[in-house]
Amino acid sequence: MTAAVYTPPHYLPRAAVSATAELIHRYYQAFNRADWEAMLACLTEDVAHDLNQGERQVGIDAFRAFLARMDRSYAEQLRDIVVMVSEDGARAGAEYVVHGTYKVGDEGLPPAHGQRYVLPGGAFFEIRDGKIARVTNYYNLQDWIAQISA
Numbered sequence: 001m002t003a004a005v006y007t008p009p010h011y012l013p014r015a016a017v018s019a020t021a022e023l024i025h026r027y028y029q030a031f032n033r034a035d036w037e038a039m040l041a042c043l044t045e046d047v048a049h050d051l052n053q054g055e056r057q058v059g060i061d062a063f064r065a066f067l068a069r070m071d072r073s074y075a076e077q078l079r080d081i082v083v084m085v086s087e088d089g090a091r092a093g094a095e096y097v098v099h100g101t102y103k104v105g106d107e108g109l110p111p112a113h114g115q116r117y118v119l120p121g122g123a124f125f126e127i128r129d130g131k132i133a134r135v136t137n138y139y140n141l142q143d144w145i146a147q148i149s150a
Contacts, residue, residue, distance in 0.1 A: 020089040020127050025081070027132060028094070032077050036067045043132050050136035073112065076100035078121075092125040098139065102148050115148040 023042060030038035040060055049057045049066060057066060070076075078096040085092045098119045102112040121139035125132050 017085045017087065017089050019130065020085045020092050020125075021083050023127065023130065023132065024083045024085075024092050024094055024125060028078055028081050028096070034071065036064070036071070039067065040064060043135075044128055047132060048126075048134040050134070052137050052139055053141050069106070073102065073104045073106040074100050075103055090127050092127065094123045094125070096121055096123075110145065110149055112148070115150075117144055117147040119144050119147070 027042040081096040083094045102115045105112045124136040126134035
């Protein structure tokens with residue numbers, strides 16, 4: 001019987017990890033400035049956007065429409081952002097805390113009257129050719145509804 005020999009995985013240079021981390025930070029910095037064009041510049045033309053507890057939207061035009069809806073109904077800042085990147089730089093995750101104000105009622109949700117909320121959230125990303133090809137966002141919708149309904 002021979003002993004198994006551990007072979008470490010092939011690691012790409014740290015540059016791939018650093019470039020992905022920088023891209024995700026740039027994306028969130030643009031979000032916090034409400035600089036939608038800078039956010040869109042971080043995305044591929046065929047970006048897949050998985051809405052929290054909702055459908056997948058594909059394409060930069062769909063993402064632009066999503067941002068317009070968000071801008072109309074919410075004023076948000078992300079704080080305590082932590083970005084984690086895979087060894088090859090092809091995937092990333094982020095954890096953050098959303099500090100927001102519900103400005104105008106959003107379709108299918110309770111009415112808005114300036115309610116404030118603080119909510120943990122997270123996102124997963126796929127990276128292709130130096131841009132974000134997929135964004136999947138998660139937060140606890142029931143917690144958000146409880147906060148704005150109080």
